[in-house]
Amino acid sequence: MKNMKKLLALVLALLMVVSMAACGAKKEESKEIVINFPCIWVGTDAKAPYMAKLVEEFNAANAGSIKVVIEEQTDYQAYRDKIRTLITTGNAPDIFSVDNPQELANFSATGKLMDFTSALEGDWKATFNDGCIDPYIYENGQINFLPFESAVIPLVYNTELLAEVGYNEFPATYSEMMEMFAKLKEAGYNACGQMAAENAWSSMLWYSQLVASIGGPDVYKNGLEDPAFVQAAEVLREMYNYTFDGAVSAAAADVNGHFIARDTAVYINGCWWIGNFYKEENAVDGKLLADVVDVTGAPTWEGGKGEGAVVTQAQAFLCAAKQDDPAKEAAIIKFLQYITEPTRISEWEASSGSMFFIEHEPAADLKEISKKFAAVSNEANFTVYTFAQSVPLAVTNELPAAVSALANDVVDAQGFVDMLIAARDNA
Amino acid sequence: MASMTKRLDKSGQIKDTILGIGKWILIVFFAAYTLLPLIWLTISSFKTNFEVLAKSPFALPEVWQFKNYHNALTVAGLGRMMLNSVFVGVTSTVINVLVASLAAYTISRFKFKGKEKLFLLFTVGILVPLNALMVPYFLIISKMGLYNTYAGMIILYTAIGIPMSTVIIRGLMDSIPMEIEEAAYIDGCGSFGRFIHVILPLARTGIVTAATFQFLTCWNEFVFANLIVSSDKLRTIQVGIRYFTNQFSTDYVSMYAAIVISIVPSILGYVIFQEQIISGMTSGAVKG
Secondary structure (H helix, E strand, O other): HHHHHHHHHHHHHHHHHHHHHHHHHHOOOOEEEEEEEEEEEOOOOOOHHHHHHHHHHHHHHOOOOOOEEEEOOOOOOHHHHHHHHHHHOOOOOOOOOOEEHHHHHHHHOOOOOOOOOOHHHHHHHEEOOOOOOHHHHHOOOOOOOEEHHHHHHEEEHHHHHHOOOOOOOOOOOOOHHHOOOHHHHOOOOOEOOOOOOOOHHHHHHHHHHHHHHHOOOOOOOOOOHHHHHHHHHHHHHHHHOOOOOOHHHHHHHHHHHHHHHHEEEEEEHHHHHHHHOHHHHEEEEEHHHHHHEEOOOOOOOOOOOOOOEEEEEOOOOOEEEEEEEEEHHHHHHHHHHHHOOHHHHHHHHHHHOEEEEEOOOOOOOHHHHHHHHHHHHHHHOEEEHHHHHHHHHHHHHHHHHHHHHHHHHOOHHHHHHHHHHHHHHOO | HHHHHHHHHHHHHHHHHHHHHHHHHHHHHHHHHHHHHHHHHHHHHHOOOOHHHOOOOOOOOOOOOOOHHHHHHHHHHHHHHHHHHHHHHHHHHHHHHHHHHHHHHHHHHOOOOOOHHHHHHHHHHHHHHHHHHHHHHHHHHHHOOOOHHHHHHHHHHHHHHHHHHHHHHHHHHHHHOOHHHHHHOOOHHHHHHHHHHHHHHHHHHHHHHHHHHHHHHHHHHOOOHHHHOOOOHHHHHHHHHHHHHHHOOOOOHHHHHHHHHHHHHHHHHHHHHHHHHHHHHHHOOOOO
């Protein structure tokens, strides 16, 4: 009987704990409009400090009427999963970002997103690059996505490591580059960073560059049957001979870590990473990473159709949930206009190195590497979106498995492309 | 005859020595296999990022970087997250083992139609990958008005752990002789009384094992912790650990320090309850 009483007491106590826990996070009634923004530009992200500053300033300027609450999201995949789940269940966050254009059509079709059409009718639309919004209008005819962050993706190389193996300039052709890779390996360095885990990001970028250089500007129009995809896969496989151990199971952060640690010579990533070249914590022997790197466009593929190709990417779109309350909708638009205001974009570009779809004057204190990235973009004969943004989602999702199979010699280059074609056809 | 016995003794000794050496090789191998990653993690948590990536993995740090632990505790706010994890983990563990014990008792000790099918349903719950349940679980939690609350996490973790706990506890309850319960029945004990006075004390080791697994599940879970909570004040430790990484860069050393901090409670829990955990696991293992 005593034990039974104890058990009942325990159950009741637990019920009280749980019910109190449920009450714990209830908000007090307030006239202040609270905007929830699950955000990836936090933590160690290069854009995080300026994002935090903007939110702080906006909240101070609108104290008592609007408050933007940042929900810190540092894990990109978890963020994507969360956004997808929230939208699917009709709980889209007030503001959020999407980094994959292939998901936009599905998100738009849910009808849960804010239509920015009327908000853009004034001067706001003119701040966006010409024609950058229209490609992302889907069947409902609404403007649900504001292209925000763009990117150019050149090659970055460690000048000191290249000099050690006798190169003062980056090789002009792919065959010369592969010769240099062999010399770097002989000298004990990783020539390039590859990875097949997660979304195979770095390998995807190398592959994008190769496909564009070999196949030219129309390569994606020809479909995966274009021979350029197989040729590019052969080179990608060879590159795995010149990367660090364990690359197949590595993530993008590992590739970056090796480049920061100065044991990898050539690196590929977008301009959003520029801020990291100037971070004190990435300095070695007092030298910033920026002091030992240079930037170049892709080498030429002899006999290829894509000389001077530069890979670009639409890196982030700003979105908002459809609102029933006009005041909240106005508050959300006010905040989005605030963070996309051209002078702030200039400051953001200068502090992080990121590039944006918003017209702005280049900042006077633009970092040297940002200028070099821009120069590569300006000198491009043509630009082409990354592989991941140029093929159907099913192919993008299959890519990590295909890269892993290629790198482990489970399939050859043709088999690699066959895996991608099968994914496309089965979708 | 004496020399033959001597020879047999000697060959027996050699056999024992070889077996002894073999046993120790196996023990050392598995100890190293288990401990080396922990040692590597702990050493790495005192290094710089450069040392982690470019130097020998087991080399000691040139300067011991205690600031990594300071970063882990202050930058990511691990202290609060750890308390949240303890609160959510302990509460959901207690509720989980309570519910699972009652379910296991019913399935183990009573005869009714569809008993094994019911148990199969519990078992199937173990096999369903949690990620596949993100949308339905989120819908349930949000419809109940428990999004962004401790209660949401507690109820969710309690539910996802019930299949495993029921299977473990049932295994142990099955091994308790019916005669003991029958004796209590003759003494006038009702079914709830038998559960409290007879079965629960005898199934203690299984309950502790289930509780350990349940607590570790809560402690290590990330996907739902990130999904159903938005407030910084309610976040649990696994979300904090990821504070040091994003898609393109990782502060490895601060993250390792955060991981070391996060595994301390699990190790402490194991040290405190190791007797019950081991006996619970082994009694399940030898059950006929």
